Amino acid sequence: MGKSFTKSLITSEGSIRSSNRVARTPESVIRDILKVINNSDILSFAGGLPDDSLFPIKYFSEGFNLAIQESGAKLFQYSETQGHQKLRTWIAESYYPESDPEEILLTNGSQQALDLLGRYFLDEGDFVLIEKPSYLGAIQTFSSYGPRFIGLDYRNDGPDPTELKERISRNPTLPKFFYCIPDFQNPTGFSYSVPNRKAIAEICRDAGIPILEDIAYRELNYKNEIPISLSMLCPENTFSIGTFSKTLSPGLRVGWIRAPKERMRELIVQKQAMDLHSPLINQEVIYRFLISGDFQNHLINLKQNYAQKAKIATKLFQEIFGDTIRFQPPRGGLFLWIEFLDETDTNLLFKTALAEGVAIVPGDTFFTAESSSKQLRWNFSRATAEEMETGVKRLFKAWQRLHSI
Amino acid sequence: MGKSFTKSLITSEGSIRSSNRVARTPESVIRDILKVINNSDILSFAGGLPDDSLFPIKYFSEGFNLAIQESGAKLFQYSETQGHQKLRTWIAESYYPESDPEEILLTNGSQQALDLLGRYFLDEGDFVLIEKPSYLGAIQTFSSYGPRFIGLDYRNDGPDPTELKERISRNPTLPKFFYCIPDFQNPTGFSYSVPNRKAIAEICRDAGIPILEDIAYRELNYKNEIPISLSMLCPENTFSIGTFSKTLSPGLRVGWIRAPKERMRELIVQKQAMDLHSPLINQEVIYRFLISGDFQNHLINLKQNYAQKAKIATKLFQEIFGDTIRFQPPRGGLFLWIEFLDETDTNLLFKTALAEGVAIVPGDTFFTAESSSKQLRWNFSRATAEEMETGVKRLFKAWQRLHSI
Numbered sequence: 001m002g003k004s005f006t007k008s009l010i011t012s013e014g015s016i017r018s019s020n021r022v023a024r025t026p027e028s029v030i031r032d033i034l035k036v037i038n039n040s041d042i043l044s045f046a047g048g049l050p051d052d053s054l055f056p057i058k059y060f061s062e063g064f065n066l067a068i069q070e071s072g073a074k075l076f077q078y079s080e081t082q083g084h085q086k087l088r089t090w091i092a093e094s095y096y097p098e099s100d101p102e103e104i105l106l107t108n109g110s111q112q113a114l115d116l117l118g119r120y121f122l123d124e125g126d127f128v129l130i131e132k133p134s135y136l137g138a139i140q141t142f143s144s145y146g147p148r149f150i151g152l153d154y155r156n157d158g159p160d161p162t163e164l165k166e167r168i169s170r171n172p173t174l175p176k177f178f179y180c181i182p183d184f185q186n187p188t189g190f191s192y193s194v195p196n197r198k199a200i201a202e203i204c205r206d207a208g209i210p211i212l213e214d215i216a217y218r219e220l221n222y223k224n225e226i227p228i229s230l231s232m233l234c235p236e237n238t239f240s241i242g243t244f245s246k247t248l249s250p251g252l253r254v255g256w257i258r259a260p261k262e263r264m265r266e267l268i269v270q271k272q273a274m275d276l277h278s279p280l281i282n283q284e285v286i287y288r289f290l291i292s293g294d295f296q297n298h299l300i301n302l303k304q305n306y307a308q309k310a311k312i313a314t315k316l317f318q319e320i321f322g323d324t325i326r327f328q329p330p331r332g333g334l335f336l337w338i339e340f341l342d343e344t345d346t347n348l349l350f351k352t353a354l355a356e357g358v359a360i361v362p363g364d365t366f367f368t369a370e371s372s373s374k375q376l377r378w379n380f381s382r383a384t385a386e387e388m389e390t391g392v393k394r395l396f397k398a399w400q401r402l403h404s405i
Numbered sequence: 406m407g408k409s410f411t412k413s414l415i416t417s418e419g420s421i422r423s424s425n426r427v428a429r430t431p432e433s434v435i436r437d438i439l440k441v442i443n444n445s446d447i448l449s450f451a452g453g454l455p456d457d458s459l460f461p462i463k464y465f466s467e468g469f470n471l472a473i474q475e476s477g478a479k480l481f482q483y484s485e486t487q488g489h490q491k492l493r494t495w496i497a498e499s500y501y502p503e504s505d506p507e508e509i510l511l512t513n514g515s516q517q518a519l520d521l522l523g524r525y526f527l528d529e530g531d532f533v534l535i536e537k538p539s540y541l542g543a544i545q546t547f548s549s550y551g552p553r554f555i556g557l558d559y560r561n562d563g564p565d566p567t568e569l570k571e572r573i574s575r576n577p578t579l580p581k582f583f584y585c586i587p588d589f590q591n592p593t594g595f596s597y598s599v600p601n602r603k604a605i606a607e608i609c610r611d612a613g614i615p616i617l618e619d620i621a622y623r624e625l626n627y628k629n630e631i632p633i634s635l636s637m638l639c640p641e642n643t644f645s646i647g648t649f650s651k652t653l654s655p656g657l658r659v660g661w662i663r664a665p666k667e668r669m670r671e672l673i674v675q676k677q678a679m680d681l682h683s684p685l686i687n688q689e690v691i692y693r694f695l696i697s698g699d700f701q702n703h704l705i706n707l708k709q710n711y712a713q714k715a716k717i718a719t720k721l722f723q724e725i726f727g728d729t730i731r732f733q734p735p736r737g738g739l740f741l742w743i744e745f746l747d748e749t750d751t752n753l754l755f756k757t758a759l760a761e762g763v764a765i766v767p768g769d770t771f772f773t774a775e776s777s778s779k780q781l782r783w784n785f786s787r788a789t790a791e792e793m794e795t796g797v798k799r800l801f802k803a804w805q806r807l808h809s810i
Contacts, residue, residue, distance in 0.1 A: 016615050016642075017581065018671065019528045019550075027674050052478035060481065064469040073457035076465065076654035108513055112680040119549075123424045141678040144524075145424075176422065210421050237421075249481035253684045266423065269432050273546040274679070275517040279658045279687055 020124075025144040029365050030136060043391045046359040048186060048334055049382045051309075054302055055249050056289060063285040075281045081272050082106065082264075084283035088256075090290055095215070095242065096258050097232060103261050105271060108278045110216055110243035110255035115141040116270055117212055117239055117257065121176045122147050129167070129178035131159060133366030133375075135186045135214065138179055149368040150175060154185060156328055158192030161199035168207050177210045177239075182230060184217035184333030187366045187377040191332070194227050201233035211238040217333040219247050219299060222307035225331065236260055244286055246334070247299060252282045306334065306381055309388070313380040316392040321399075336378040337363075344399065346376045352402045358394040425529075430549040434770050435541060448796045451764040453591060453739055454787045456714075459707055460654050461694060468690040480686045486677050487511065487669075489688035493661075495695055500620070500647065501663050502637060508666050510676060513683045515621055515648035515660035520546040521675055522617055522644055522662065526581045527552050534572070534583035536564060538771030538780075540591045540619065543584055554773040555580060559590060561733055563597030566604035573612050582615045582644075587635060589622035589738030592771045592782040596737070599632050606638035616643040622738040624652050624704060627712035630736065641665055649691055651739070652704060657687045711739065711786055714793070718785040721797040726804075741783040742768075749804065751781045757807045763799040 033046045067075060082088070083106025092099045107113040114137060122128070124146035130139070132151035142149075150167050152159040159180075168175065180200075182192040192200070204211050213230045231240040243255035259267055271277070289295060310330040317325060317338065327338045340346065346362040353360055363375025383391060438451045472480060487493070488511025497504045512518040519542060527533070529551035535544070537556035547554075555572050557564040564585075573580065585605075587597040597605070609616050618635045636645040648660035664672055676682070694700060715735040722730060722743065732743045745751065751767040758765055768780025788796065 016613075016665075016668065017579075018525055019531075021524060021528075022671050022675070025674055025678050028677050047483070049483055052482045055478045055481045057473055057478055057481060061470060061473045064473075065466060068462055068466045068469075073460045073462055074656075076460045076462060076656035077457045078452070078454055078650075078655045108680040108683070111678075115679050119426060120423055123426075126424075137678075137681065144675070144678050174422075208421075245483075250483045251479075251481035251685050253680065253682075260421075263421065266427050269430050270427070270549070272433050273430050273516075273542075273549050274520050275513040275658065276542065277658075278513070279684060280656050282684055282687070 020146070021144050024146050026140055028136060028140055030361055033359055033361070042354065042357050042359050043383065043387055043394065044359040045379045045383065045391055046361050047382070048379055050246055050250065050334070051305065051382050054305060056294070056298055059289050059292065059294065060249070060252075060285055063288040064281070067281060067284045067288060071284070075284060079277055079280040081268050081277045083256075083278060084280060084287060087254075087283050087287040087290075090287060091242065091256055092258070096235070096240070099235065099258060100261075102264060103258050105257045105259065105264065105267050106278055106283060107255045107257060107271070108275065109245055109250065109253040110214065110241050111137050111141070112274070112278075113241045113243075113255050113257045114138050114214075116267065116274065117177075117241070118142045118145045119270055119274075120267060121210070127171055127173060127175040129164070129175045129209065130368060131180055131185065132368070133187055133363065133371070134179065134368070135181060136366055138214070139366070139368055142179070143368075147176070151368055154188055154190055156188075156190045158182065158190065158196035159200065161196060161203060164200060165203055168203070168209065174207065175209055177212050178204055179212040179214070180230070181214045181216070183215060184220060184331070186217065186333065187335055187361070187363070188337040189328065189330045189333045189335050190337070191227070197228060197230060197233060201230045201238075205234045205237045209237075212241060213238050214241045216241070216243050216246055220303060220306060220334070221332040222303050222310065223331055231258065239263075247302065248286060248289065252286060253278070254283055254286050309380045309383075309385075310336075312385050312388055313378065313392075316389060317378075320392050320396045324399075330380075334379055334381040336380060337375060338378060339375050344402065345373045347373055349376065349395075349399060349402055353395055353398040356394040356398040356401070358391045358398065360395065425551070426549050429551050431545055433541060433545055435766055438764055438766070447759065447762050447764050448788065448792055448799065449764040450784045450788065450796055451766050452787070453784055455651055455655065455739070456710065456787050459710060461699070461703055464694050464697065464699065465654070465657075465690055468693040469686070472686060472689045472693060476689070480689060484682050484685040486673050486682045488661075488683060489685060489692060492659075492688050492692040492695075495692060496647070496661055497663070501640070501645070504640065504663060505666075507669060508663050510662045510664065510669065510672050511683055511688055512660045512662060512676070513680065514650055514655065514658040515619065515646050516542050516546070517679070517683075518646045518648075518660050518662045519543050519619075521672065521679065522582075522646070523547045523550045524675055524679075525672060526615070532576055532578060532580040534569070534580045534614065535773060536585055536590065537773070538592055538768065538776070539584065539773070540586060541771055543619070544771070544773055547584070548773075552581070556773055559593055559595055561593075561595045563587065563595065563601040564605065566601060566608060569605060570608055573608070573614065579612065580614055582617050583609055584617040584619070585635070586619045586621070588620060589625060589735070591622065591738065592740055592766070592768070593742040594733065594735045594738045594740050595742070596632070602633060602635060602638060606635045606643075610639045610642045617646060618643050619646045621646070621648050621651055625708060625711060625739065626737040627708050627715065628736055636663065644668075652707065653691060653694065657691060658683070659688055659691050714785045714788075714790075715741075717790050717793055718783065718797075721794060722783075725797050725801045729804075735785075739784055739786040741785060742780060743783060744780050749807065750778045752778055754781065754800075754804060754807055758800055758803040761799040761803040761806070763796045763803065765800065
């Protein structure tokens with residue numbers, strides 16, 4: 001951030017003066033890593049990419065054809081800001097009991113949903129409650145609005161309700177919202193226990209703090225555990241953020257917000273100002289697959305596949321690193337969150353690992369303020385079993401090298 | 406705006422406190438008109454919709470199939486924020502002499518390009534130079550950042566360079582940018598003369614004021630007039646905003662920014678925060694059509710069609726309204742900008758017209774501050790000749806009724 005700010009001031013195009021926002025918006029370390037290693041021999045476990053061999057692309061191809069045959073030109077014309085009516089109905093019925101399609105706004109992936117809610121809620125200096133660690137893309141876009149973050153430790157059963165209560169009461173003003181990922185969080189893979197869900201929903205509702213609940217990984221529950229969501233516990237106080245990026249395809253860029261109905265008009269106006277609307281044909285292709293009857297099987301297959309990969313990754317780390325590390329074997333999602341029990345600094349490990357030909361993300365990246373440098377995030381959804389074995393071995397070699405210096 | 410602000414304060418969900426931005430963002434009158442009249446007997450000339458019967462949807466359909474056959478799953482995976490490399494190359498080569506693809510950033514339509522640049526440049530209270538009248542979507546998104554607008558009259562050969570100079574020197578601080586549409590502007594259909602282009606580019610460059618040049622209608626030049634763009638005159642000081650919405654399809658949502666290269670990194674970071682990236686498959690389908698060899702013929706056909714419709718609209722207004730009105734027969738673009746020479750107030754006419762079954766947009770809508778209520782915008786690109794005749798007759802009846810009250 002500092003670098004970017006300096007650049008704005010000393011550039012030779014002194015006349016082009018950018019907004020304060022530019023200096024406030026951190027670059028995404030992960031997207032930078034991904035770009036650098038794109039065409040190299042480095043094995044990457046740094047991204048959060050789903051396994052593209054599992055995308056139902058034949059259905060997508062048929063979906064485009066049938067959609068164009070049946071609906072023709074209107075799929076390519078301007079369309080409504082709120083998005084595909086039937087897809088909104090499907091989302092409301094599938095994920096939000098007793099909601100209706102007027103409570104759903106379709107977005108360009110869940111990243112746009114996060115940005116739209118940041119834009120909707122935040123003025124500079126506002127307080128925001130956030131899990132520690134949290135999703136990098138959310139930290140990035142919220143940061144651009146200049147808030148002050150209040151971090152809550154994400155323990156393996158969720159944040160401590162007592163700590164939440166205390167942080168709220170200690171704060172000079174009411175935080176604008178609590179952003180949380182209660183299911184198989186990115187980066188930790190942790191979930192909230194049911195008692196914590198209930199306590200946290202109640203505390204936020206009573207305090208008058210809107211909950212921004214990100215459910216990106218909720219459907220990737222390997223053991224079919226779908227505990228009640230905060231959105232179900234208090235729909236009147238929760239803005240739910242969803243996406244088809246993890247269950248179907250990130251490239252189609254279809255996400256959504258479910259919001260209390262009386263807020264929808266204002267959210268739609270922001271979306272208008274942001275890009276008028278998202279592409280209807282992409283929403284149509286998703287919708288066709290969802291109602292084809294194959295979505296449930298696709299999801300079962302996806303979960304089996306990721307569960308298997310999680311198992312392989314778990315075994316490899318346990319066997320190769322032994323008790324130098326600690327982690328919770330994933331019950332869902334796409335990540336291992338590995339904590340070193342010795343003095344390993346994962347920021348240094350990141351560099352030696354790259355030199356050994358393997359990319360990980362140091363845990364520091366996912367914190368808004370003080371962090372421990374003891375963790376790393378390992379994505380297991382995309383690599384093959386062989387690649388994973390090679391990757392973990394390379395990482396171990398990098399770790400050995402780091403300790404022999 | 407006032408209404409929205411009050412609502413934020415007195416809502417029963419008093420605890421949901423939105424940002425100041427929400428009250429600052431005007432709703433799009435036009436999109437509201439479009440929604441209301443969607444399923445009624447009202448003939449609408451209110452939108453800016455291209456004629457969807459001219460969309461090359463067969464090519465799009467083939468494009469999707471071939472793209473998926475050839476590139477497969479990676480079209481549906483996360484992809485680079487800056488967008489489709491070859492499409493960026495095509496845009497750079499076709500529209501920006503001596504530029505390169507690294508100067509192009511693909512966006513979700515030109516509306517996102519406008520929002521991204523608003524976000525990039527504007528802090529609350531900054532000054533912005535803008536044509537009077539101007540494009541509604543730009544006014545909407547810029548307004549959300551809380552700037553102060555400085556309006557410059559758009560005469561039928563563009564703003565007066567002397568006025569521009571004077572307004573700059575009179576202003577307490579340097580405006581952050583000058584947003585302009587030099588080719589077949591929305592709403593007026595006017596273009597800048599070549600001397601005005603040169604003078605305005607020079608003034609802005611010398612003053613150190615970046616130019617945001619919107620070229621949405623530049624390709625819809627019925628007489629093949631393509632005068633030099635401001636971007637060509639001073640590429641180092643111009644951010645060009647383009648789109649395929651008018652030449653190919655608005656529903657695919659593919660637009661772009663061409664920016665000075667040293668600004669690109671910061672713009673990409675903002676785009677990352679906004680939605681990670683736009684859908685690659687949509688960009689691929691556009692690219693395939695562009696290089697198919699049929700794009701030039703498509704464009705010729707499109708221009709002939711719109712030129713013919715402009716002629717019909719011109720004739721109808723001249724015959725039916727006679728010398729009550731004044732307007733410039735369009736040489737490009739999608740609109741007639743009609744000025745009443747009597748005391749007609751187009752805000753009132755708008756209502757009686759709706760009652761007669763025809764929708765227009767009152768001129769007021771396109772101004773950031775004081776305006777004259779004497780103009781209206783008439784879109785001619787979508788209706789048939791018969792619909793246009795019925796529409797102009799209904800409008801005349803509404804005008805007669807208004808004057809008989």
